[in-house]
Amino acid sequence: MKRYPFLDLATVNAPYMDALREAADRVLCSGRYIGGSEVEALERWLCSYAGIGYAVGVSTGLDALRLILEGYKVLGRLSEGDEVIVPGNTYVASVLAISQAGLRPVLVDPDETTMNLSGASIRNALTEKTKAVMPVHLYGRVAWDEETSTLVREHGLIVVEDAAQAIGAEGIGRVGDAAAISFYPTKNLGALGDGGAIVTDDCELAKAVRALANYGSDRRYHNIYKGFNCRLDPIQAALIMAKNHDLDLANGRRRERAKLYSTLIDNALIRTPEMPADELSHVWHQYVVRVADALRDEFRQFLLDNGVETDIHYAVPPHRQPCYYNELSEFRLPTTERLADEIVSLPISDCTSLSDIAEICDIINRFRQSGL
Ligand SMILES: *Cc1c(COP(=O)(O)O)cnc(C)c1O
Numbered sequence: 001m002k003r004y005p006f007l008d009l010a011t012v013n014a015p016y017m018d019a020l021r022e023a024a025d026r027v028l029c030s031g032r033y034i035g036g037s038e039v040e041a042l043e044r045w046l047c048s049y050a051g052i053g054y055a056v057g058v059s060t061g062l063d064a065l066r067l068i069l070e071g072y073k074v075l076g077r078l079s080e081g082d083e084v085i086v087p088g089n090t091y092v093a094s095v096l097a098i099s100q101a102g103l104r105p106v107l108v109d110p111d112e113t114t115m116n117l118s119g120a121s122i123r124n125a126l127t128e129k130t131k132a133v134m135p136v137h138l139y140g141r142v143a144w145d146e147e148t149s150t151l152v153r154e155h156g157l158i159v160v161e162d163a164a165q166a167i168g169a170e171g172i173g174r175v176g177d178a179a180a181i182s183f184y185p186t187k188n189l190g191a192l193g194d195g196g197a198i199v200t201d202d203c204e205l206a207k208a209v210r211a212l213a214n215y216g217s218d219r220r221y222h223n224i225y226k227g228f229n230c231r232l233d234p235i236q237a238a239l240i241m242a243k244n245h246d247l248d249l250a251n252g253r254r255r256e257r258a259k260l261y262s263t264l265i266d267n268a269l270i271r272t273p274e275m276p277a278d279e280l281s282h283v284w285h286q287y288v289v290r291v292a293d294a295l296r297d298e299f300r301q302f303l304l305d306n307g308v309e310t311d312i313h314y315a316v317p318p319h320r321q322p323c324y325y326n327e328l329s330e331f332r333l334p335t336t337e338r339l340a341d342e343i344v345s346l347p348i349s350d351c352t353s354l355s356d357i358a359e360i361c362d363i364i365n366r367f368r369q370s371g372l
Contacts, residue, residue, distance in 0.1 A: 006309035009186065012350050056213065119148040164182035215227045267368075269291060288346075
């Protein structure tokens with residue numbers, strides 16, 4: 001039986017092997033193993049690519065989020081206990097960043113159609129203590145609407161974008177005050193280990209996070225903050241730069257795959273994701289369908305029996321994780337919980353060809369359709 005892997009990183013990285021070896025070799029021979037020109041080159045590229053003033057390479061996407069929040073704290077724009085609104089259906093890292101920075105995560109349901117944070121849900125959760133919102137560009141789709149924009153302006157809220165899944169999506173880093181990017185290997189531009197970055201147009205914030213990521217020092221042996229060690233590894237920076245020229249192409253291929261799925265899937269039990277009006281505002285980190293009537297596990301098993309691997313992003317939302325039982329169990333998030341029970345991510349990377357996708361759609365269309 002033919003197998004359709006969900007994601008095989010060796011296949012995804014295979015076209016870049018020569019360039020990756022050369023990049024790693026360059027760093028090995030350089031004698032410079034922390035910071036330096038490789039990290040600077042990546043930061044310069046990010047600025048020009050995202051059309052943004054400042055970029056700071058850091059160790060992970062989680063650290064990027066946390067450092068942005070810590071940065072606003074040292075600048076006096078956030079303080080201990082302030083509330084940060086975040087969608088309940090996000091990856092746990094968004095919420096961890098908020099609680100690790102000593103702030104209070106206020107979880108809200110996403111919009112049912114976009115599966116993203118909406119102005120309507122922000123409005124319902126606003127209190128005097130709300131100081132920031134964290135739109136998560138989940139599955140690669142930019143999370144932003146008119147009402148969010150209005151509320152943010154009216155209430156003077158800081159906007160920290162979790163863009164871990166959305167590098168290359170039109171507008172990331174510019175809808176908000178600062179954005180966190182992840183180069184985790186499975187992301188749209190993956191390193192071969194951990195990596196992350198902060199992009200922002202705010203010069204003061206960029207300076208603060210750069211210092212915070214390096215023991216809080218603004219120059220050698222001079223510590224202005226009680227900082228962290230969250231620097232980007234130059235080997236990872238070099239490896240990312242060996243692949244980055246293809247990012248738009250790779251995102252284009254993801255769009256093509258998403259469109260094909262949405263065109264070919266024709267099964268009343270399977271709901272395909274909404275296509276945004278502006279196609280450049282979605283980079284399809286995941287293609288996530290919804291399965292009706294508690295048939296999700298049966299659907300996944302049916303696909304697996306036919307060779308198709310799937311995944312769930314995410315089966316257990318943060319407020320249902322053991323580490324948050326005490327702190328966040330008061331939140332009632334019916335949409336988040338319904339989504340967690342119904343969503344299935346289908347293969348969408350370069351290791352799934354367009355003809356594979358057509359075959360997967362044939363299999364999907366046979367699910368529970370007797371007589372076919
Ligand atoms: C991957 C991811 C993160 C964390 O990035 P890491 O580099 O793995 O730390 C944060 N938020 C979201 C939505 C993610 O998908």
